[in-house]
Amino acid sequence: MATRLKEVDAVMVGMGWTGSIMARELTKAGLNVVGLERGPDIKPAEDFAMPHIRDELRYVQRLEIIQDPAMETLSFRHRPSEQALPMRRMGSFLPGNGVGGAANHWGGQHWRYLPSDHQTRSNILNRYGAKALPEDMTVQDWAMTYDELEPYYDRFEKLCGVSGKAGNLRGQKVDGGNPFEGARQNDYPTPPVKMTESALMYAKACKELGYHPFPQPASTISQPYTNTEGLALGGCQYCGHCERAGCEANAKAGPHICVLPVLRADPKFELRVHSWVSRLTYDKAAKKVTGVVYTDTRTGEEYEQPAGMVVLSAYVFGNIGLLLHSGIGEPYDPATQKGAVGRNYCYQLSRIGLTMFFKDKNFNPFMGSPGSMMVIDDFDGDNFDHTGLGFFGGCRIQTGHGEGRPIAYRPTPPGTPRWGSAWKKAAVDNYQHALSIGMSGSNYANRNNYVDLDPTYKDQLGRPLLRLTYNFVENDYKLAEYCMSKVVEIAKVMNPTVMGSPRLRKGDYDIVPYQSTHNTGGTIMGTDPKTSVVNRYLQSWDASNLFIMGASTFPQQPAYNPTGPVGALAYWAADAIVSKYLKNPGPLVHA
């Protein structure tokens, strides 16, 4: 029997970016908030300190601060006809565990989505006609426009101190920024981060071809900054140990340095760690949740925490899982296309690119940050004409350095053996001289890509694992091929000593090599409860006091990393809760 605790105003399930932002906004509005986090409390001053934080084996190979699949994982198959098998080791994506969530070990590439990314479906229909949209491509519009979200993008950027250069200030194009971005009211809070030599070479070649290179907007910030919570961030040291590890310099924006110090000091907020939420309690008739049930992993004791409001901020998989485990909403069935929970799961086309070798260059690949990149957006989203191309969406194409950690980074030219003296010589001869052009492609929803519950495998709480049914489809292969032709074009202009061979996406999706932690969908936003889980304020159609945060609300995945919009949406939803919902609790949108 679960011990029943005293009711609180609001509970956050998960204390990453979204849980922290929501908790902060709701306590500011006077609510008593409890933050439940399944993992430990991570403390940057100890946990991200020198020298151990620069240990590649521990953080990059053995995934020290990443979700433990022994606790909770997914099962996976490529298609509904296949037998799903558990993901026994984390690979393709690396969700976080512990206070701060995945932002502890993210790369901080900080984007806004394009205005057309917010209206994917109607944009395709308007520009290319209804016949052009493939029948199985279940893309949808966002439930709010870019212009509506713009002030919240801005707010999240000011929380993080994002470094970058505006390309479109209030409708005026600005040289050197991204000319394709939506109009922004303000420039970035801090100037662009330092670029690597490789990034500058790439930008030069792009310019020669008439493309529009600009610096990667980065939450690995270029200079010390005091954020909107009055908290001080440091400047990036270009340490080359960013992704999968914490930042020793307090320069990588994350809940720990951007929000939590204020929240921890607030008596209206209580943080409970090692508190693993197994389900929500749900009054289906009243269309309300009544609280959550969680297990303290230190004692095995189960608690029921009643709450006036529940915020799901448990990352994409946690959010979908908790709805399915609690019987909230109708699970999606690809055969009938009925049900909305688990629908439109999308991912990202990455690990695609081309490596070149420049005999006369020294790139010092260990110096840099994930932001030390120049990017072009000329082939992103709907920035180019798709007529006759056979696919929709696009990719951003970029180059930089900054992850030269030697277990993982040992580029060698094509034809090099994998071991022995010849390999060693090639590894030594090329460590300084390799340059990769990378691309990150959009991933549009398909009716057969979805998430439901596995009939066989269970997690440590005895709940069914989530079952992911996912594969790349024709649209993805064609997109990758088209964008690769642009990569090759740029590579030729860069004129390397040795040209590598293109790394394309071929064959079935492989859940082993890391691709990105840009999982999206499953609890998507929309205007119709039949095809969406939350309304435009990220409020559940099935429980008016349940709000769902994060990329699980995206109807499809554009080419950019997701967290800029994830943070913007958290502020947007918080604003709606505080200014509308609290005054008049109930559905904010009537279906």
Added chain:
Amino acid sequence: MADERILRREFLKGAAIAGTAAATAIAPATEAAAQSAPPKPQAPPAASADSDAMVTLSPAEQAFFTAAADTIIPADDLSPSGSDCGVVTFIDRQLASAWGGGAKMYRSGPFRKPPGEGFGYQLALTPREFFAAGITATNAWLKKTRGKEFDRLSLKERDEVLKVMDQGKAELQNFDGKQFMEALLDITMEGFFSDPIYGGNKNKVSWRMIGYPGLPATYANMMDLYRNKLYKPEPQSIADFS
């Protein structure tokens, strides 16, 4: 063999002299300074990393990993052999660690053979058990086809054997030779390139070899100073800071 030993001594000695102690937390600001960092007295090596006694590997397993490490990373003018660099000690420690025992792995059944590519590791074996079974299967196959176990073969023969395994053509009984080869290559490279604190990469030999500076990695000034210029200071490891 004698040559190898001289080579090894030179590498390890040179390394020890160049190894700067903990205090130099900030990397030198100019190339000249980087190259003329004053030699400091050698810090005593960490006992665990230096001891060659095995924690978990049997003598036969140790012999196998030694032969494999020295084939994958042969002694040459770039580095001593894999085992001389501590790779076998590294593997022993890793397989004895929580990771070797299957930590951070989902280990509930049923266990099934994947219907195709892309599902990742699906065996019930922990890494420790996987390597043990892989070594047994490889040696049994070699005994049958070549009359000798892996560590009895010449360097050239071992290289051939690894190629056969890498191409997925090794006919091991009840074991996937290609999967074993991938795991063997991974753990050997990890041992060669990880921080010396784990027992491999003795005296940062691989870092020095490719020019990886290790810690402390504060490059805000270096980004411009060393733009398109080689930055190759004496590498520093965790032990240098502890």
